[in-house]
Amino acid sequence: MGTSQSGRRRFLKQAAALAGASVGAGVGAEWAARGQSAKPEVAAKDADAHVSGEHLRRGTLPRRGVRMSVDHITFYTPLQDYGGIITPSHLHFVQQHSSHFPEIDAQQHRLTIHGLVDRPLSFSMDDLKRLPSVSRVHFLECQGNSSGLIHHQGNQHMGLPVQFIWGMTSCSEWTGVPLSVLLNEAGLQKEAKWLVYEGADPGKFSHTVPLAKALDDVFVAYGQNGEPLRVEQGYPIRMIVPGWEGPFSVKYLRHIKLTDQPYHAWNEAMNHSIPRADVGGKSRWYHFEWAVKSVITRPSAGLKIPGPGYVQITGLAWSGAGAITKVEVSTNGGKSWKEAKLQTPVHTKAHTRFTFDWVWDGEETVIMSRSTDDQGDVQPTMQELYKHWGITDTTKPSRTTHFTAIQPWKVARDGSLHDVMFS
């Protein structure tokens, strides 16, 4: 799919941006933020301030951890630093598959629907806002969040362990138009079974979703937490595919094509599928819906309990299949479990806050959480997950995505907490 901009000029511009990023380790990358996104050096400074605790002394908000590379910009949500279930918009995680954010004029932006439809249509932003809207609370999560390989791989810019290991999930109230409304206007042909859709970012990020899911609960969002989408969240519009891996929720959405088969765009076929260990790596695994997950966000690794006595354990649980019905907490390394309290309301396919009253006796132990959703699915241990995938060596992190295992945090006698997923 092309754009109104010259393809040649765009190519050269992108090449220049990539060259700048590679020379300056990200600092030279082109940033077009409309005043809503931090420059890399600012983001790094914010991350420093967060890690050092300076924000507490200054009374300012916590900031995202950050990692810059030639072709990725990643901001990690500081899960340990906020309460409730709504992630403040400026703390929402970002996984940008390019070296800069695109400049998009919302007045000129169009969303087109074509392919196996009766009436190919183009929608302006004004068109979209005239149509019936919905507002729903849903989590988004990068397919690589909490992956085995990220454990013990952080640095000072990436925040605390619960932030850089688990902080590529966030939860917002999204506002937009149900995709079913738009597809009905275009008129679906009977052969239409899949959608392939594309963003207006430099990499033309594309993904495929089956029509049944699209008609179920997918929507085109132009608002987040009561304000317009931020640039890093896909301004002016993005797809929201509730409960499914983050890459399905394509940002800067501009083209939707109805097809009779999945398209296997590069990002879903090569970047977001993984070799199947259970068949010797001869086939690749596609994941769609997130399974049930949870993590204790406070206290967690990098934090310290001041001393023996009362501690409220709190964290988040979520499932791509539905609503969380139960979270259990163990404070003795999994020998026994007790049910935590769930804060209400509990939304489907959304973060759910849990709390657990605990009196720490000052002895070394391991704390962890285990969630259950309304489909009856229970969060597995790392050993159970690896066995299911056919990975035999459970002592080492493997290249894993869609990682849903229980997170153990060790509490040392001095009150400090540590990640013991692979130790």
Add this chain to the structure above:
Amino acid sequence: MIILAAPVVGLAQSRTYNNVGTPLNQEEIRSFDFMHGMKGRSRGYTVDAPSAKSVLSLAFNNRCDVIVATVVAGDEPVAQEQPQRQFGAALG
């Protein structure tokens, strides 16, 4: 006249929110449809290598920009041609 007008009326009635959105013509669709955005050629041939019997070469261009790739394709490179061409087009 009546026969020609009937389907048009039928389509108009099936829309719920009239006058929201603009119809696209085929020329506009062709201008952004990535399935037709790049032109490509491919050729399969055998090689004398211990780990592969055949490979497939592909080249795509969009004006002055070009992508050239070589794909290890096993015994039947021609059978791999179409999916590889689609993959290459997706890169564009």
